[in-house]
Amino acid sequence: MKYKKLYIVFIILLILCLSCGCRTNLHAKGERFIDYNDGVETLSNEEAINLVKEITAFMDTGIETGEDVEGLNGENFAYFKNKEDENTLEIYHRNYIKDSAYEYLTGMYKITGFRERMGKAKKNLNSGYIRYKLNSTGDFYILSREDNEICIEAIFNKDSSLGEGMPDTDKGQIFLTLCDDNKWRISKISQWYDDLVFYELEEYIDEFFDTQNNVKEDYEAFIKEYGYDKNGNRIGMQMLRYLPKDEILINSGSGSLEEFGNMYILRILSKLATHLAYEEIYARHGKIYPKYSIEYNYFNGLDWYKENKEFSENDLSDIERHNLEIIKAHLEEF
Incomplete structure (x- = not known):
């Protein structure tokens, strides 16, 4: 009888130990790392x-x-x-x-x-x-x-x-x-x-890249052209505009950039935004871009852009040519 009681106590203790052990393991499983x-x-x-x-x-x-x-x-x-x-x-x-x-x-x-x-x-x-x-x-x-x-x-x-x-x-x-x-x-x-963690494009990628018509090689060329500085370092490609459908340098077609104070904006633009600020001077006159190029995708998404089959470099004013030179010099600094 004495051994039987000890045996029952042993079994109870064993069950309790196993129960505690299972609870410990379940907790460890949830946070095992x-x-x-x-x-x-x-x-x-x-x-x-x-x-x-x-x-x-x-x-x-x-x-x-x-x-x-x-x-x-x-x-x-x-x-x-x-x-x-x-x-x-x-x-x-x-x-x-x-x-x-x-x-x-x-x-x-x-x-x-x-x-x-x-x-x-x-x-x-x-x-x-x-x-x-x-x-x-x-x-x-x-x-x-x-x-x-x-x-x-x-x-x-x-x-x-x-x-x-x-x-x-x-x-x-x-x-x-x-x-x-x-x-x-x-x-x-x-x-x-x-690749948003490096280039800060987030939803802007859809403005440059047509997911139904562009391919991986187009994107890689896009990154190679605008995602690096002259030393080969990754740089941001974020956009800067007052409104989603607005222009980057609003006054670049009507007066000198120096006179309108746009030089500050120009200095903080990414390489991509600087390139588009350059092209938007042409785009105001309806310059036609290759289909599904980043310029084609970008400007065709803006309400003010209209293609002009008669577009010519002669359409540009002296002020616009002057501003193009300023933006081009800044673009070459990247």
């Missing part, structure tokens, strides 16, 4: 890849959606089904993703906050300027590793909004950076069409 976030020596290549794969798989396929609501712009939208998914996403953002990369990833997977809750737009809708999505089930490789940065190569899949001239899949890079608090975070995502 936190122990890896201690520095460069403790984050192996395999762990770096697993971290990226887990985050992208969660955003891509791991979040269940439930209640449908009307989205921000009338689109079909669904809240996260489980509150735990919102908490998990917050943990990933806080511990493993820098803000700029988080905005990129949530845009890619159509995730947004709405009425104090998180949700996803339906998959058949375009997600703004994100044209390729990370393939969370594809292969990931370490491209390079330095003291404070790990570069991982990944596969991206084409969005249905792109034309047939685009490759169905293409490679891109994900960068993990060791931050000041000694935590590794996804800091940049670079893919040939969505």
Whole structure:
């Protein structure tokens, strides 16, 4: 009888230990990468890849959606089904993703906050300027590793909004950076069409690049021409205008740039914007550009532009020629 009682006590203790152990393991599973976030020596290549794969798989396929609501712009939208998914996403953002990369990833997977809750737009809708999505089930490789940065190569899949001239899949890079608090975070995502973290184009890309008629080589030529300075360094290509459909240098056709104070604006323009400021002097007279060139795509999207089959260089005034020389000299400084 004595041994029987001891045996029962032992079984009860064993069950309690196993129960506690299971709870501990379940908790560890939810935040299993936190122990890896201690520095460069403790984050192996395999762990770096697993971290990226887990985050992208969660955003891509791991979040269940439930209640449908009307989205921000009338689109079909669904809240996260489980509150735990919102908490998990917050943990990933806080511990493993820098803000700029988080905005990129949530845009890619159509995730947004709405009425104090998180949700996803339906998959058949375009997600703004994100044209390729990370393939969370594809292969990931370490491209390079330095003291404070790990570069991982990944596969991206084409969005249905792109034309047939685009490759169905293409490679891109994900960068993990060791931050000041000694935590590794996804800091940049670079893919040939969505290279926004470097060039600050965001939705402006659609003003220069016709996704139904241009091809990858057109985009690469665009980046090569306007995305670098004379020393080969990446530079921003952002636009500067008073209004979305306005002109860049409004008075460049009616008076000297020096007289109208446009020199300050000219000095802060990107190389791309400077080139378009140069061409808009011609465009006011209806200069015709090659079909689907960046100038064609850009000016045909502006209300004031009208093609003129009779266009001639002789149409330009002396003031316009003077301003062209000023802008050209500035453009050559890049």
